[in-house]
Amino acid sequence: MITVGIDIGSITTKIAMMENKKLVYTDLSLSGYDMTAAWKTIYEKMLQKTGRNETAVDAIVSTGYGRANVKIATRQITEISCHAAGARHFFPDVKAVIDIGGQDSKCIKMDDRGDVVDFVMNDKCAAGTGRFLEVMARALHVEIGDFAVMSKKAKKPVTISSMCTVFAESEVISMIATGESRENIIAGIHDSIASRMVSMMNRTGIEKPVVMTGGVSKNSGMRSAIEKRFGVKLGVPDEAQVCGAIGAAILASR
Amino acid sequence: MKKFAYYDTGHEFPEEIVMAAGFTPYKILGDVNAPNDPADRYIHHYICPFSRSCLTEGMAKSHEWVGIAFCHGCDTTNNQYDIWKRHVKTDFLYWINTPAKNDATAMTYHEHELRRFIAHLETHFKVTVTDDKLKAAIQTSNRIKRLMRELSALRATKDISNTSYHDLTRKCVQMEKNEVIAELEAARERWRNQPPFPPDRIPVLLTGSDITYGAVMEILEAARLRAVRDDLSLGERYFAETIDETIDPVKALVAYHTRIPQPPTRIPFERRLEFLKKCLWETPVSGVVYQILKFCEPHGLDLPFMTGELKKTGKKVIVIEREYTPTMDQQLVSRLESFREIL
Numbered sequence: 001m002i003t004v005g006i007d008i009g010s011i012t013t014k015i016a017m018m019e020n021k022k023l024v025y026t027d028l029s030l031s032g033y034d035m036t037a038a039w040k041t042i043y044e045k046m047l048q049k050t051g052r053n054e055t056a057v058d059a060i061v062s063t064g065y066g067r068a069n070v071k072i073a074t075r076q077i078t079e080i081s082c083h084a085a086g087a088r089h090f091f092p093d094v095k096a097v098i099d100i101g102g103q104d105s106k107c108i109k110m111d112d113r114g115d116v117v118d119f120v121m122n123d124k125c126a127a128g129t130g131r132f133l134e135v136m137a138r139a140l141h142v143e144i145g146d147f148a149v150m151s152k153k154a155k156k157p158v159t160i161s162s163m164c165t166v167f168a169e170s171e172v173i174s175m176i177a178t179g180e181s182r183e184n185i186i187a188g189i190h191d192s193i194a195s196r197m198v199s200m201m202n203r204t205g206i207e208k209p210v211v212m213t214g215g216v217s218k219n220s221g222m223r224s225a226i227e228k229r230f231g232v233k234l235g236v237p238d239e240a241q242v243c244g245a246i247g248a249a250i251l252a253s254r
Numbered sequence: 255m256k257k258f259a260y261y262d263t264g265h266e267f268p269e270e271i272v273m274a275a276g277f278t279p280y281k282i283l284g285d286v287n288a289p290n291d292p293a294d295r296y297i298h299h300y301i302c303p304f305s306r307s308c309l310t311e312g313m314a315k316s317h318e319w320v321g322i323a324f325c326h327g328c329d330t331t332n333n334q335y336d337i338w339k340r341h342v343k344t345d346f347l348y349w350i351n352t353p354a355k356n357d358a359t360a361m362t363y364h365e366h367e368l369r370r371f372i373a374h375l376e377t378h379f380k381v382t383v384t385d386d387k388l389k390a391a392i393q394t395s396n397r398i399k400r401l402m403r404e405l406s407a408l409r410a411t412k413d414i415s416n417t418s419y420h421d422l423t424r425k426c427v428q429m430e431k432n433e434v435i436a437e438l439e440a441a442r443e444r445w446r447n448q449p450p451f452p453p454d455r456i457p458v459l460l461t462g463s464d465i466t467y468g469a470v471m472e473i474l475e476a477a478r479l480r481a482v483r484d485d486l487s488l489g490e491r492y493f494a495e496t497i498d499e500t501i502d503p504v505k506a507l508v509a510y511h512t513r514i515p516q517p518p519t520r521i522p523f524e525r526r527l528e529f530l531k532k533c534l535w536e537t538p539v540s541g542v543v544y545q546i547l548k549f550c551e552p553h554g555l556d557l558p559f560m561t562g563e564l565k566k567t568g569k570k571v572i573v574i575e576r577e578y579t580p581t582m583d584q585q586l587v588s589r590l591e592s593f594r595e596i597l
């Protein structure tokens with residue numbers, strides 16, 4: 001059985017193909033303004049690369065913010081269920097998932113069977129999301145990919161007290177003006193997101209093992225800040241950024 | 255009949271007193287479609303947007319009302335009394351200091367406050383508010399409450415959209431009361447003949463900040479959730495209890511306000527929880543939707559305790575924070591859909 005999961009997020013669109021429960025293909029691209037064009041492009045590319053015909057695909061599940069754009073989807077399932085299923089594919093014992101996405105962040109609690117029992121998402125603001133990191137990277141004139149290395153060189157991480165992205169940005173700019181090192185500021189930014197994630201996680205109750213999915217999980221500085229706050233080691237799937245699409249492809253087979 | 259407006263974040267205002275004085279009570283609910291900039295000149299934009307919208311409405315429409323009364327309500331609104339005094343043109347602006355407690359002292363104080371309000375109305379408008387007029391008003395009020403109870407109960411068994419219910423609750427507090435009764439009786443006939451509760455909808459208990467515009471209800475509908483119970487002021491808080499028709503009418507009003515589903519502005523919060531638990535016990539619902547308007551302080555303060563306690567009942571609870579906007583927030587729809595998936 002061949003199934004496909006398409007996850008249209010606010011920043012990136014991800015795709016995964018499973019064949020008889022084995023992951024055979026993943027890809028991602030920017031969502032851009034035209035989400036339909038975005039998923040169609042990577043869908044066609046997937047068919048080409050895997051040498052499959054569209055008729056060979058038995059079921060498609062779309063997920064993510066733009067899931068309604070995938071008109072050929074057999075079903076639409078929200079990203080909460082898909083991220084949980086994706087994380088369980090890599091870590092069968094997982095009990096909690098943290099996902100920091102482009103415009104939202106979430107904590108998902110699962111039971112022994114892998115069913116979602118509770119979840120919490122960030123309030124309606126960009127604080128604690130991938131967007132928050134982007135804004136900070138811009139203010140600091142640093143590539144987001146360098147955040148991990150730089151944060152590890154911090155001697156004394158600063159405290160970012162504002163939870164609002166706009167105010168936090170001006171707080172960061174004031175710190176730059178007073179000569180604070182970028183390393184210390186970046187470590188402080190990671191800490192502030194980590195503390196937000198901890199307070200979110202406390203609302204559902206933390207259960208181990210915890211898996212982190214989403215693009216931000218590639219940032220090892222961010223990961224260690226969360227691990228320090230939680231006091232737990234995070235599992236990170238090889239395909240963390242595509243986890244939602246993988247979960248969608250898994251759920252498509254059910 | 256002339257309208258007498260009131261500004262009340264819960265259900266504290268004694269509509270029956272105004273009815274007995276010969277006016278139609280009109281609850282100020284703001285207008286989510288109108289920009290808030292007139293009010294924003296006088297209130298910082300970090301203050302509850304609903305309350306700013308009410309000031310905008312007050313500034314634009316006060317000429318349509320014979321007077322305006324405030325109730326204590328939440329800290330956001332009662333602190334606006336001075337602002338209204340300066341910027342809203344009216345011949346009669348009055349503040350009823352409704353108490354936050356329900357004990358004997360608070361009840362005595364509340365009775366005194368209501369009698370003082372009556373005296374001011376009588377003097378200013380040259381009317382007399384007799385016990386008989388009050389009793390007649392209470393009867394009318396009770397009729398509306400009973401009709402609303404019947405209609406509300408149909409939500410769990412018939413195909414009644416969230417918006418249809420919300421529209422009626424708005425009418426109860428803004429329309430002339432006899433017209434309300436006619437509307438509710440007509441709705442009762444229509445609703446009784448509606449198809450049964452649709453199998454693709456999930457019944458939930460709705461709580462949190464008061465919902466004053468239809469878009470919030472449409473968001474629930476888009477996520478295929480149906481609010482079959484609630485404790486909102488435009489909702490069950492308004493009609494869950496009736497007013498005693500056999501005792502002194504002012505004392506009856508005071509007693510009534512101690513029995514209604516409590517808003518978050520009243521203490522202790524266990525009283526509010528009791529009603530929500532009663533709803534869960536009486537009506538089969540799959541989960542609880544706790545929505546909070548951005549910058550709503552009383553609910554922000556109640557939220558951790560209330561959600562923790564509601565979860566202890568074994569029900570799933572989702573908390574969503576909403577903006578004050580008439581647009582359908584797809585992010586919220588998506589969150590509610592996720593919630594539906596786990597129910």
Ligand code: SF4
Binds near residue numbers: 304305328331464553
């Ligand atoms: S929404 Fe909350 S803060 Fe605003 S008026 Fe109502 S109770 Fe007060």
